[in-house]
Amino acid sequence: MTEHAPSSTQTSNGPRAGRPADEADVIVVGAGPAGSTTAYYLAQAGLDVLLLEKSTFPREKVCGDGLTPRGVKALVAMGISVSEQDGWVRNKGLRVIGAGKRLELPWPELSSYPGYGLVRPRTDLDQMLARRAQQAGARLFEGVTVTGPVLDDRTGRITGVTAKSAADGERSYRGRIIVAADGNSSRLSVAMGLRKRDDRPLGVAVRTYYQTPRHDDDYLESWLDLWDSDRLLPGYGWIFGMGDGTSNVGLGLLNTSAAFGHTDYHALLRKWLAGMPAEWGFTEENRTEPIRGAALPMGFNRTPHYYQGLLLVGDAGGMVNPFNGEGIAYAMESGEILARTIAQALARARQAETERVLAGYPRALSDAYGGYYTVGRMFVKAIGRPGLMRFATKHAMSRPALMAFALKLLANLTDPRGDASDRLVNGLSRLAPNPK
């Protein structure tokens, strides 16, 4: 049995003494932000972790590349340097354009979150997180595609995964606990019978890059004016300066609009950009990448988050914020919650106790996001109604104080005992029922 030869940038973590290379305490499938963060915290807790990733780093991921202060906090917690000297592009807040108005909303001043956001291409970010997990001791196998679960014949519980790779062909890996961090389509969850829920919001977004003088913008920019003939669509367009001569430009729509299923996203993007000032350079000649799209699974759109030995984290568990489409921070936060739960569970002497602790993971997620996502579902439903998005945009854009409050609500940025607007957002989330 051969272990993959580590490349020059990899650490050569080996299996525990006496244990075969294809066995571990925990197998994490997928090394996106959710999987790498989970593996990092598990390894820090002293567990033997195998992190299986189908691609090889650096690899592309379709994304807006934007991080709010929530994402910054998650990076800092993992000991990642987020200084500008290390290639990060900082932003001061969100510029919102809609209903003929333009508002600059600085990120709120809070003790719980830093006062700035970041931009970084996912090719860099995801590689950085995966290497961080390795530095902590996780064993990362790249170029390994997980093809299905290995089940216990008697109980139906997952005890490992089958996988294939160019180096080793087909083989299986065994672990006491298996984590699905394989993103929106989460084939592993589907193979265990866990499908997406139709009663939860879903977004679709497309993005590309343009060479533009706007590349060093110090605000994230969001456009609320996406029109389908005379109907304002529930979603937004974004322009995020990458600081390297290009901007990440894209748009996303929610499945609560009638237009959702039959929108030509490429055409909508081109139509929206056609209305931009010519000097910004959002033209076909300046486009540096193809237009690519993917889904945003929101508000816990795949449950249960623990089932028969399999735990779901990040997009696999539908953790994108329904208010703003942000997913990186939630993938990383849920990874930390999960790793701490697993570390406690595996320290219990009896299997029944281990199970009791693991059953606490869905509850911990509900405590963290349940009420907030319920409010988010109501919001998404409301703005999907014709006329309401238009009414809300027109009225909110003329009231900067209301928009500053909206930023706290939409980006989920409050202090537990903050000012009146923090308390209102927190109160709404607390009062809203946890999703079933």
Ligand SMILES: Cc1cc2nc3c(=O)[nH]c(=O)nc-3n(C[C@H](O)[C@H](O)[C@H](O)COP(=O)(O)OP(=O)(O)OC[C@H]3O[C@@H](n4cnc5c(N)ncnc54)[C@H](O)[C@@H]3O)c2cc1C
């Ligand atoms: C167009 C678009 C723009 C977005 N913009 C933003 C933004 O600006 N900011 C933000 O915070 N969020 C944004 N998001 C959401 C964000 O990209 C996701 O929420 C985030 O990537 C979730 O991380 P994850 O680790 O759960 O999943 P992923 O990032 O999808 O990672 C899953 C990993 O699993 C691997 N994998 C999959 N299947 C297998 C398999 N069978 N075997 C082994 N490995 C496997 C994949 O290769 C991948 O590395 C955007 C999404 C889209 C579509």
